[in-house]
Amino acid sequence: MAKEIAPAIAGWYTSGDEPHLIGSQCKQCQTYFFPKQELFCKNPVCRSTEFDEVELSRRGKIWSYTEHYYRPPEPYISGEDFQPYTIAAVELEKEKMVILGQLANGVQHADLKAGLEVELVVEELYEQDDTAMTVWKWKPVDA
Amino acid sequence: MAKEVAVLGVGMHPWGKWGKSFVEYGLKACNDALDDAGLEWQDIQVVAGAETVRCGYAGYVAGATFAEALGWNGAPVSTSYAACASGSQAINNARAMILADMADVVLVVGADTTPKGFLAPNAGERWTDPDWLRFRLMGCTNPTYFALYARRRMDLYGATEEDFAAVKVKNAKHGLANPNARYHKEFSMEQVLESPMVADPLRLLEICATSDGGAAVVISSMEYARKCKVDPVKIRAVSTITPTYPMTSIEMPYFSTDSAAAVPAPQRSFKDSISHAAYEEAGLGPEDMSLAEVYDLSSALELDWYENLGLCGAGEAEKLLRNGDTKIGGRIPVNPSGGLACFGEAVPAQALAQVCELTWHLRGQAGARQVEGAKAGITANVGLFGHGSSVICSV
Numbered sequence: 001m002a003k004e005i006a007p008a009i010a011g012w013y014t015s016g017d018e019p020h021l022i023g024s025q026c027k028q029c030q031t032y033f034f035p036k037q038e039l040f041c042k043n044p045v046c047r048s049t050e051f052d053e054v055e056l057s058r059r060g061k062i063w064s065y066t067e068h069y070y071r072p073p074e075p076y077i078s079g080e081d082f083q084p085y086t087i088a089a090v091e092l093e094k095e096k097m098v099i100l101g102q103l104a105n106g107v108q109h110a111d112l113k114a115g116l117e118v119e120l121v122v123e124e125l126y127e128q129d130d131t132a133m134t135v136w137k138w139k140p141v142d143a
Numbered sequence: 144m145a146k147e148v149a150v151l152g153v154g155m156h157p158w159g160k161w162g163k164s165f166v167e168y169g170l171k172a173c174n175d176a177l178d179d180a181g182l183e184w185q186d187i188q189v190v191a192g193a194e195t196v197r198c199g200y201a202g203y204v205a206g207a208t209f210a211e212a213l214g215w216n217g218a219p220v221s222t223s224y225a226a227c228a229s230g231s232q233a234i235n236n237a238r239a240m241i242l243a244d245m246a247d248v249v250l251v252v253g254a255d256t257t258p259k260g261f262l263a264p265n266a267g268e269r270w271t272d273p274d275w276l277r278f279r280l281m282g283c284t285n286p287t288y289f290a291l292y293a294r295r296r297m298d299l300y301g302a303t304e305e306d307f308a309a310v311k312v313k314n315a316k317h318g319l320a321n322p323n324a325r326y327h328k329e330f331s332m333e334q335v336l337e338s339p340m341v342a343d344p345l346r347l348l349e350i351c352a353t354s355d356g357g358a359a360v361v362i363s364s365m366e367y368a369r370k371c372k373v374d375p376v377k378i379r380a381v382s383t384i385t386p387t388y389p390m391t392s393i394e395m396p397y398f399s400t401d402s403a404a405a406v407p408a409p410q411r412s413f414k415d416s417i418s419h420a421a422y423e424e425a426g427l428g429p430e431d432m433s434l435a436e437v438y439d440l441s442s443a444l445e446l447d448w449y450e451n452l453g454l455c456g457a458g459e460a461e462k463l464l465r466n467g468d469t470k471i472g473g474r475i476p477v478n479p480s481g482g483l484a485c486f487g488e489a490v491p492a493q494a495l496a497q498v499c500e501l502t503w504h505l506r507g508q509a510g511a512r513q514v515e516g517a518k519a520g521i522t523a524n525v526g527l528f529g530h531g532s533s534v535i536c537s538v
Contacts, residue, residue, distance in 0.1 A: 008280060009270070031389075032402040035273075043406055044388050063393070064298070066290030067343040072282040073263035075275060087283055089291050089393050096403040098393050102281055109343065114298035125280070135280050 004131040005124075011036075013136045019122045020055035021099065021136055027052060032095040056099075058120040059141065060090040063098050067109040077126040077133075088138050090118055104139035117141045146424065148238050149368035149375035150536065151361045152180025153499040156254065158325040158356035158486045165198045168357030168492070169205075169254030170212050176250065176359035181371065184213045187361070188246040191237040192222045193229035193253030193491035196265075202255075205491065209252050227438065228383065228526030229253060230358070230494030231534055235381045237362055247367040253491035254357030264396075274396040274527070281398075286350050286441065288395050290342035293443030297344060300458040302446065304344055306465070308335035310442035311349050311484050313470050318481020320511035323496070325354050326485045335442075349442035354487030358495035360502075376505045378498075379519070380424035382533040386413040395527050414451040417531035418523055422453070425519075425535040429453035432475060433517040434504055436497040438524035439482040448523055449477065476514050479504065494532050497522035501536045 007013070012035060014020050024036035028048035031041065034056060041048045065088040071078055086103040103112075104121050118138040125135040154175025156168035177184060190213075192206030201208045206220030223232035230253045237249035269275035277283040296302035312332055318324040330348060338348040368375045386394075387409040389401030394413070411419055422428050429452060437448035446460035454475055455463045463469055469477040480486070480500040483493070501520040503509040514520075519537035526532060 009276070026405070029405050031405040034399045042388060042401065045406075064291040064295040066287055066294055066345075067340075068282065068284070068287065069340050069343070072278060072284050075264070075268075075279040076282040077279070078282070085282060087281055087287050087291070094404070097400050098391075099399040100277075100281060100283060100393065114295065 003127070006131050006133055008125050008133040008135045013120070013122060014055065015122055018058060019120055019136065020058045021120060023054050023056045023095070024051040025054045032056065032097060034097070034099055057092045057094050060092040060099070060118060062112060062114055062116045062118055063089040063091045064114060065089070065103065065109070065112050077128070079126070088112070088118065090138050102135070102137045104137045107140060111140065146242060147365055147377045147379060148241050149363045149365055149377060150498070150502050151248070151363050151368060151371065151373065151375055152176040152178070152182065153502045154179055154359045155323045155496060155499055156357040157323045158354040158489060161355045163256065163355070165195055165202065165254040165256040165355070165357065166208055166212050168355060169209050169252050169359065172254065172357040172359035173209060173213060173250060173252050176361045180361040182248070182361060185216055187216070187218055187248060187250045189218055189237065189240055189249040190220045191233040191249055191251045192220065193233040193495065194222050194224040195255045195491045196224065197258065198256055205253065225383070225530035225532070226526030226528065227488070227490055227524050228494060228530035228532035229491040231381060231532035232383050232530070234360065234362065234378070234495070234498065234534060235383050238378065238381055241362065241364050248361065248363040250359060250361055251495060252357070252359040253495050255489040255491050256355045257353035257489065273398060277396050277398060284342070285395060286342040286345060288393065289350065289441035289444055290345045291393065292447055293344050293441060296443060296446060300461065302443070302461050304336060305332060306446065306461045307344065307349055307442045308332050309464060310439065310445045311335045314439060314478050314482040314484035317471060317479050317512055318485025321481050321485065324481045324485040325487050345441050345443065351440050351483035352487035354489045356486070356489035356492045356496070358492040358499055360495055360498055376502045376536050376538060378534060379427065379537050380421040380535040382417050382421035382424065382531055384417060384420050384531040385529045387416065390529070394525070394529070413531065414447065414525065417525070417533045418452045418521060421521065421533040421535050427519060427535060427537070431519050432521050434479055434501070434514045434520040435475065435477045436480060436500050436520065436522045437477060437482070439478060439484055440488070442484065445477060445482065452521060452523060471512055471514060479509065479512050479514050494522065494524055497524070498534050498536065501534070505536055505538050
């Protein structure tokens with residue numbers, strides 16, 4: 001039987017074959033935000049409190065990256081078989097911002113370099129009560 | 144020049160993992176600073192504390208905690224929290240009261256007792272706290288950010304793992320002569336490069352530990368200093384600025400940078416703007432500095448600071464390092480104290496410790512690590528959630 005799947009956090013990304021991060025865009029000054037900004041616009045010359053929920057570009061270029069060899073502290077949830085994982089900072093051209101995320105499972109750290117094109121995927125982050133809790137990750141386009 | 148205040152006294156409790164109350168470290172630092180200033184506790188008119196969030200309520204009200212420990216003398220107190228920048232904010236609060244003629248002489252103090260291992264967010268389920276969420280959703284630790292900057296330097300500027308190791312080798316050597324440092328051990332390049340990889344490309348010996356420690360500074364008006372008949376080291380500038388929107392560098396604890404799609408990026412990056420504000424206030428420039436104490440949370444991060452402080456242009460930090468310019472005896476020694484590499488971080492005390500170090504050099508009291516003929520120096524760090532921190536002192 002397939003495991004149940006649920007997002008580790010609700011409302012931060014879409015699912016399906018072509019998932020997107022869900023951000024927000026100020027209705028007045030058009031600035032983008034991730035995670036979504038809903039209370040006030042952070043642009044100092046804009047007092048808007050109204051935002052559109054928007055799907056952010058699902059492709060971007062690696063700004064930098066790092067592989068982790070130690071189990072991070074709580075509240076990160078990692079099983080007994082801790083495996084190194086990689087975090088990348090990815091530049092989105094249209095939104096002109098950099099967003100962090102883990103790299104997809106199985107991506108070789110040695111194959112990475114700044115400028116490499118990646119796209120958004122959704123993968124399991126940890127298992128809880130027989131449910132696969134998912135999160136957004138970045139995956140090289142040609143991988 | 145009207146904004147100058149005097150450093151009358153400095154004191155520290157050595158950094159380490161002593162397992163005692165932070166109050167004990169702070170008290171020792173206060174008494175040393177008072178002795179150094181030639182003052183009694185009863186002379187102090189205000190206490191400006193830097194908060195620790197890891198030691199319970201006494202830490203939240205650090206100013207009062209130290210005033211009580213010294214023996215209530217009726218002095219007003221304040222307590223500042225700005226993460227790693229807390230010490231600078233406490234100095235700035237003290238300075239503001241002096242410059243506003245609300246006090247002549249103020250005791251500034253910060254101390255911490257830290258847990259082992261990675262600094263972790265506060266406990267509980269905190270689904271709206273980015274500092275909690277970054278650990279939960281990405282396993283994104285503080286070294287993650289340091290490693291992202293380090294890798295960026297490699298891919299952009301051709302920095303090497305040997306460069307990062309060389310920073311550690313340099314700082315370890317500097318710290319040998321510092322009695323307040325926690326680590327007094329020289330390392331070879333090979334030893335650093337053989338230490339376990341933590342967050343690629345950064346290794347265990349290149350990432351700063353967390354430490355216990357305490358530091359205190361007595362500052363006063365220039366007039367008060369003259370009455371004490373001393374020719375004091377002067378605080379010429381204190382920069383505690385926040386970023387200018389949009390902040391386009393990825394900083395702890397955020398998931399993203401601000402977007403520059405609607406509002407163009409500012410002329411200077413946040414870290415560049417911190418020292419820029421300090422230089423402007425002091426009327427001095429990088430060329431006037433004799434030394435710098437910067438936050439080497441990682442060895443690679445020290446290289447970023449060379450550029451952020453204007454000691455060299457973007458992409459030139461490795462050249463500065465390789466030339467030996469930033470070691471004691473070089474053109475502009477950086478972290479003659481040994482830096483965080485030899486101290487480990489005691490958050491609320493660290494920015495104060497940086498000012499203690501500048502003071503000793505500017506007085507010619509730094510012993511075997513003395514930067515000869517030091518005339519002016521600058522400190523720099525950044526506190527979580529947009530807190531800039533830079534202090535310029537001069538003779």
